[in-house]
Amino acid sequence: MAPATISRQQQATHKKPAASAAVEPAPSVLDRHAFMFGLTLLSAALQSLIFAPISIWPVAFVALVPWLIVVGGARRAPWVYFYSFIGGTAFFFLKMRWMYLTTGWGLLALSLYLAAYYPLVACPLRHTIRRRRWPLAITAPVIWVGSEMIRATAMSGFPWFFLSHSLYGVRVLIQISDLFGAYAVSFLVVAINGAIADYLLSRMHLAGEPGHGVQPRPIKTSIAFAAIALIATITYGVVQLNRGTISDGPKVVTIQGDYLMSIDGEEADDREKKTTYFAMLQDAASQQADLYLLPETPWIMYLNPEARNYNTILPASPEAFRFFNQFATEHHTYLVTGSASLENTPYDLLATSHRYNSATTFHPDGREPDRYDKVHLVYFGETIPFRFGRFRWLYLWFNRMMPFNENGESEYSLFPGTEFKVVAMTPPSQPQKTYHFGTPICYEDVMPYVSREFVGGGSNVKRADFLLNISNDGWFGRGVQQAQHLAICVFRAVENRVGIVRAVNTGVSGFIDPDGTIHDVVKGDPSKNWPRQCGYSTSHVRVDSRYSLYSRVGDWFGWVCALLWAIVFIDYWVFRARA
Numbered sequence: 220m221a222p223a224t225i226s227r228q229q230q231a232t233h234k235k236p237a238a239s240a241a242v243e244p245a246p247s248v249l250d251r252h253a254f255m256f257g258l259t260l261l262s263a264a265l266q267s268l269i270f271a272p273i274s275i276w277p278v279a280f281v282a283l284v285p286w287l288i289v290v291g292g293a294r295r296a297p298w299v300y301f302y303s304f305i306g307g308t309a310f311f312f313l314k315m316r317w318m319y320l321t322t323g324w325g326l327l328a329l330s331l332y333l334a335a336y337y338p339l340v341a342c343p344l345r346h347t348i349r350r351r352r353w354p355l356a357i358t359a360p361v362i363w364v365g366s367e368m369i370r371a372t373a374m375s376g377f378p379w380f381f382l383s384h385s386l387y388g389v390r391v392l393i394q395i396s397d398l399f400g401a402y403a404v405s406f407l408v409v410a411i412n413g414a415i416a417d418y419l420l421s422r423m424h425l426a427g428e429p430g431h432g433v434q435p436r437p438i439k440t441s442i443a444f445a446a447i448a449l450i451a452t453i454t455y456g457v458v459q460l461n462r463g464t465i466s467d468g469p470k471v472v473t474i475q476g477d478y479l480m481s482i483d484g485e486e487a488d489d490r491e492k493k494t495t496y497f498a499m500l501q502d503a504a505s506q507q508a509d510l511y512l513l514p515e516t517p518w519i520m521y522l523n524p525e526a527r528n529y530n531t532i533l534p535a536s537p538e539a540f541r542f543f544n545q546f547a548t549e550h551h552t553y554l555v556t557g558s559a560s561l562e563n564t565p566y567d568l569l570a571t572s573h574r575y576n577s578a579t580t581f582h583p584d585g586r587e588p589d590r591y592d593k594v595h596l597v598y599f600g601e602t603i604p605f606r607f608g609r610f611r612w613l614y615l616w617f618n619r620m621m622p623f624n625e626n627g628e629s630e631y632s633l634f635p636g637t638e639f640k641v642v643a644m645t646p647p648s649q650p651q652k653t654y655h656f657g658t659p660i661c662y663e664d665v666m667p668y669v670s671r672e673f674v675g676g677g678s679n680v681k682r683a684d685f686l687l688n689i690s691n692d693g694w695f696g697r698g699v700q701q702a703q704h705l706a707i708c709v710f711r712a713v714e715n716r717v718g719i720v721r722a723v724n725t726g727v728s729g730f731i732d733p734d735g736t737i738h739d740v741v742k743g744d745p746s747k748n749w750p751r752q753c754g755y756s757t758s759h760v761r762v763d764s765r766y767s768l769y770s771r772v773g774d775w776f777g778w779v780c781a782l783l784w785a786i787v788f789i790d791y792w793v794f795r796a797r798a
């Protein structure tokens with residue numbers, strides 16, 4: 220047959236293949252659902268091992284690697300995001316199971332919300348791996364820390380399970396927190412994970428999307444960056460740990476009760492708790508301490524002048540006030556305890572009374588106690604959002620759902636305080652010195668900005684020499700939550716270079732030095748006729764002459780990472796639009 224008579228069908232069979240078809244990658248083993256699901260769950264399992272109370276901290280440096288390989292190696296993006304979400308849900312649901320005792324639905328809702336950050340991180344990371352080919356040791360920590368920053372701020376904030384918290388016991392690696400906060404330690408952890416993932420992705424020779432595969436990877440740059448970050452962190456940590464700026468402050472006794480709390484009823488009534496705490500205080504008086512510290516709301520009592528004079532509200536309040544005040548004056552000491560405060564506001568059209576979660580400080584001279592009202596209230600635990608304003612209908616709907624609200628009509632929401640109040644004290648054992656302290660209440664020691672506001676708040680002067688954290692962890696049983704809470708509090712001490720004394724009902728009470736050292740933890744005293752782990756511990760709270768960069772400038776490092784995370788997202792969408 221002559222060439223001119225070749226049919227169109229035959230011509231089509233002789234055409235050269237399209238350029239795009241020539242580089243179409245072969246399916247990867249990571250495209251199999253079993254591998255994507257398995258590696259993502261492996262990463263979730265490894266992350267569950269690094270946090271307290273298990274605390275196998277070296278695993279933190281490889282915990283994200285299986286997930287990062289799926290993010291960079293699998294071609295089908297929707298499945299990558301789906302399995303990332305599933306893995307995140309499994310991790311948070313497992314590690315926050317202590318919430319189930321208080322609210323099962325709350326545990327599920329919070330786990331799903333936090334898990335959503337995994338696909339939101341995976342998307343820009345895939346873009347940097349498969350299109351831009353930027354070093355994972357740089358892009359992964361920036362994007363991850365940006366997500367931690369948003370998680371610590373959005374919806375009142377939940378800065379729990381930062382990767383940095385896994386290293387709370389490795390003092391040399393957490394000293395950089397006084398520069399950039401706990402976010403700096405998370406940055407280091409993810410940088411090492413990113414460098415390892417970069418190396419493995421290059422060795423696996425995974426095919427990427429047409430025209431922009433995952434190879435070649437900038438392996439030398441990635442490994443060099445992670446190595447420099449690690450060496451610099453260790454060097455800085457060694458220098459800071461040998462500065463010699465820490466000294467003994469006031470002598471403090473921290474007192475710990477052990478009473479579980481519940482929505483339907485408490486394990487012990489207020490009278491039993493009051494009797495036990497009074498007995499522990501009397502026993503601890505022999506320590507001749509400068510300050511005695513009790514947990515948040517040891518039992519329900521109002522100690523502010525207006526409320527304690529109304530015996531019909533809480534009959535135990537006047538008795539508790541007299542006991543604490545007399546103890547402080549007789550033993551010439553300071554006493555700090557959690558309490559409630561009530562102020563009547565009959566001319567307020569929105570609320571006829573304001574209730575607060577407070578820390579009350581009694582003085583050795585017997586004057587009217589100082590009071591700090593908790594500023595950062597916990598959503599759905601202490602306050603319901605949208606209480607006032609145009610969205611009040613949402614508040615009423617949420618309020619009726621709350622287990623605390625028996626008839627659906629009562630308003631148990633507290634009011635937030637208006638200032639981070641610092642109290643001055645002259646210790647009887649050091650009459651020539653004056654110290655200042657703040658009292659973050661319960662969850663406030665988890666929020667980085669609260670401790671910073673007490674200590675510096677961006678000013679040029681260090682306002683507080685140490686912090687007293689009073690908390691009530693009896694809502695969550697006797698399990699893993701208490702150890703996790705302590706681990707987070709360690710970073711508040713290092714970030715702001717202050718000693719912290721913790722008094723926690725059903726928790727971990729003790730002392731944290733400005734370099735992160737934990738000591739003199741309350742163990743309970745089996746020789747006493749006190750229930751379970753009730754007891755006290757005595758030590759000097761340590762003070763530090765350093766005024767940290769973090770206390771001065773705050774979370775700018777985290778916000779820069781959040782901004783860069785947003786920029787990478789924009790770059791991703793611009794690239795998609797042009798393609």
